[in-house]
Amino acid sequence: MRIAVPNKGRLHEPSEELLERAGLHLVDGADRQLHADTVDPDVTVLYARAADIPEYVADGAADVGITGLDQVRESDADDLVELRDLDFGRCRLVLAAPEDSHIETVYDFEGGRIATEFPKITRRYFDTVDVDVDVTEVSGATELTPHVDIADGIVDITSTGTTLRMNRLAVVDDVLESSVRLFAREDTADDEKVKQVNTALGSVLAAEDKRYLMMNAPEDALDDVKEVLPGMGGPTVMDIAGSDQLAVHAVVEERAVFETISSLKDVGANDILVTEIERLVK
Numbered sequence: 630m631r632i633a634v635p636n637k638g639r640l641h642e643p644s645e646e647l648l649e650r651a652g653l654h655l656v657d658g659a660d661r662q663l664h665a666d667t668v669d670p671d672v673t674v675l676y677a678r679a680a681d682i683p684e685y686v687a688d689g690a691a692d693v694g695i696t697g698l699d700q701v702r703e704s705d706a707d708d709l710v711e712l713r714d715l716d717f718g719r720c721r722l723v724l725a726a727p728e729d730s731h732i733e734t735v736y737d738f739e740g741g742r743i744a745t746e747f748p749k750i751t752r753r754y755f756d757t758v759d760v761d762v763d764v765t766e767v768s769g770a771t772e773l774t775p776h777v778d779i780a781d782g783i784v785d786i787t788s789t790g791t792t793l794r795m796n797r798l799a800v801v802d803d804v805l806e807s808s809v810r811l812f813a814r815e816d817t818a819d820d821e822k823v824k825q826v827n828t829a830l831g832s833v834l835a836a837e838d839k840r841y842l843m844m845n846a847p848e849d850a851l852d853d854v855k856e857v858l859p860g861m862g863g864p865t866v867m868d869i870a871g872s873d874q875l876a877v878h879a880v881v882e883e884r885a886v887f888e889t890i891s892s893l894k895d896v897g898a899n900d901i902l903v904t905e906i907e908r909l910v911k
């Protein structure tokens with residue numbers, strides 16, 4: 630089974646890190662630039678440009694791919710199946726125009742020119758709103774084009790909004806919300822190995838906002854402790870040899886940890902440990 634992963638750019642490192650955390654450790658080969666083996670002899674990694682990954686999966690060069698939804702939508706590939714939102718590379722594709730222009734809505738672009746790295750998504754968007762524009766494909770620095778009279782507006786990626794602001798551009802409309810997805814072909818989506826990889830990646834995401842709490846508590850405090858712990862399926866309770874205390878373990882939401890610890894102390898729990906969870910397979 631081959632996984633296509635971005636070879637550079639901002640998605641490269643987080644994609645590799647996610648595979649590592651999922652237990653699919655990469656084994657260094659001489660040609661790590663092109664592909665890599667993993668600890669699972671049946672799973673290899675193919676490195677490709679983020680924009681080429683949907684095609685690689687569609688053509689069968691890889692069985693699953695990791696790249697932005699924007700890239701999947703911009704590709705010609707149509708038999709791709711999304712398996713999971715991997716929850717990084719979050720950004721928006723927006724329609725933007727110079728702040729000092731008279732453009733306020735998409736309809737003000739009628740008969741105008743749009744520059745973008747995403748011509749297909751852009752044409753589809755303008756078709757949907759039934760506005761006739763001339764779409765010019767550029768390969769970068771899209772934000773500059775309205776200032777050099779190449780375009781009246783752009784469709785481009787934004788996340789913090791810094792680049793738009795720096796180029797005195799204002800958002801006119803949202804075109805697409807994107808984040809990195811794991812996707813497959815229709816004919817690979819149900820493969821056993823594909824499912825295993827999907828489960829492994831999902832287990833990392835499921836663990837991310839959870840913490841494992843361990844504590845000791847006097848026996849007569851157990852009911853109160855249980856009351857405080859919202860844990861999945863209730864806490865695990867164990868006897869401690871030679872002690873009248875119990876050991877209590879539970880998984881809790883990360884954002885509830887602070888409050889939970891105060892409440893646990895109030896009802897008599899002590900020696901409370903909080904640890905991260907690497908993976909959580911349900």
Ligand SMILES: Nc1ncnc2c1ncn2[C@@H]1O[C@H](COP(=O)(O)OP(=O)(O)OP(=O)(O)O)[C@@H](O)[C@H]1O
Pocket residue numbers: 637638639640678679680696697698699700718719720786787788789807808
């Ligand atoms: N500012 C951003 N914030 C969040 N995600 C982003 C941002 N810019 C791009 N992305 C996501 O990352 C993907 C790849 O962008 P990136 O800039 O890393 O690659 P690239 O520009 O295609 O790289 P290169 O041109 O160097 O090969 C985009 O398709 C999008 O899904």
Ligand SMILES: O=P(O)(O)OC[C@H]1O[C@H](OP(=O)(O)OP(=O)(O)O)[C@H](O)[C@@H]1O
Pocket residue numbers: 639769770785786787788789790791792793
């Ligand atoms: O809203 P912001 O946080 O400013 O992010 C938006 C910018 O990020 C991306 O560029 P990137 O940094 O990937 O550079 P690139 O043009 O070389 O791809 C994108 O093309 C925008 O220009």
Ligand SMILES: [Mg+2]
Pocket residue numbers: 638
């Ligand atoms: Mg970029």
